[in-house]
Amino acid sequence: MWRHALWRLLSHPAVDSATLAVAPDGAEPYEAYLRQNPTPKPLQVVPCGGATRQQTVSNALAHLPTGVAFVAVHDAARPMVSHALLNRLLDAAQRDGAAIPALPLQDTLKRATDGKRVSETVPRADLYRVQTPQVFRADWLINAHRSACEQGFGEATDDAQLLERAGYPVTLVPGDPFNLKLTTSEDLRLLRLYAGEGTLTRTGIGYDIHQLTEGRKLMLGGVEIDYPLGLQGHSDADVVVHAICDALLGAAALGDIGQHFPNSDPRWKDAPSLNLLAQVRMLLHQHSWQPLHIDAMVIAEAPKLAPYIPQMRTRIAQTLGLLPEQISVKATTNEGMDAVGARRAIACYAVATIYPATGEANDE
Numbered sequence: 001m002w003r004h005a006l007w008r009l010l011s012h013p014a015v016d017s018a019t020l021a022v023a024p025d026g027a028e029p030y031e032a033y034l035r036q037n038p039t040p041k042p043l044q045v046v047p048c049g050g051a052t053r054q055q056t057v058s059n060a061l062a063h064l065p066t067g068v069a070f071v072a073v074h075d076a077a078r079p080m081v082s083h084a085l086l087n088r089l090l091d092a093a094q095r096d097g098a099a100i101p102a103l104p105l106q107d108t109l110k111r112a113t114d115g116k117r118v119s120e121t122v123p124r125a126d127l128y129r130v131q132t133p134q135v136f137r138a139d140w141l142i143n144a145h146r147s148a149c150e151q152g153f154g155e156a157t158d159d160a161q162l163l164e165r166a167g168y169p170v171t172l173v174p175g176d177p178f179n180l181k182l183t184t185s186e187d188l189r190l191l192r193l194y195a196g197e198g199t200l201t202r203t204g205i206g207y208d209i210h211q212l213t214e215g216r217k218l219m220l221g222g223v224e225i226d227y228p229l230g231l232q233g234h235s236d237a238d239v240v241v242h243a244i245c246d247a248l249l250g251a252a253a254l255g256d257i258g259q260h261f262p263n264s265d266p267r268w269k270d271a272p273s274l275n276l277l278a279q280v281r282m283l284l285h286q287h288s289w290q291p292l293h294i295d296a297m298v299i300a301e302a303p304k305l306a307p308y309i310p311q312m313r314t315r316i317a318q319t320l321g322l323l324p325e326q327i328s329v330k331a332t333t334n335e336g337m338d339a340v341g342a343r344r345a346i347a348c349y350a351v352a353t354i355y356p357a358t359g360e361a362n363d364e
Contacts, residue, residue, distance in 0.1 A: 022045060070135055222315035252354060293328075299333070
């Protein structure tokens, strides 16, 4: 859950870095995972967890990088945060100083002091359910925590409550009903449903091959490979990324890479293929689809690709907003047969699985 929440935040273009606050003796498992799966942007794991949520956030604020202007405080218990929600929060926070996501209450509220008999019906007008992330001016958030500590107040259930106590204005923005907080086993079932497990999925296949030539960098999976030859093509000719693009487009029945990025278009001349993949991801979102898993098989007689595969998985995952473990990249040879076996070309097959998106695409 923390990985999903973290990657969704760090893949947003406006997020520069992250601080992961963990239990005082709990940093090693996170650091071990991150050594194998580095994040796209700076991340520090800080073993500063306190007895309460408020104390943990207060401790973590002492480790903010110098010069940070705005801070988003998020719970790992909400792993489905969307970029559309982040956009709304960042726009409001930059304008007003503090912004939190909120959903109006729709159910009738009852109060029962003994948990059994209704004592009154509570008017639900002007009441909201509040979510995270919550975005604040860094100086406001630090001052609000400092003021609460000086006053001996430690019972805040979210950070906005501390800003309210300190007299700062807090703006509500429309929340996201799919930004589910995991609290019970029933929540976990819903979360798995939202994440695509048990829902209708589609699968597409992609294939690409390019000739090797002199005077070009060899790019595979978004990674520059140390090799004297590169691939010939209109863009950077990254066959791995091209095959993945075609697989995703095929799964969504949206045509092929040549239709969307023709070699007659000067915009894609020598362009990094990861840029094309980012465009494909946006196109899928516009049609309410979300990537779930990628499996790519590179066919190359040379060079040896095993040392580069972890970085390829990370680059592809970052571009698609997925975790590295949702990306599989394998490599094999063609046993000396045809153009690939003769070291005149490199090819790649890819299979992509997609699932219905949760509605965030229309806001992006």
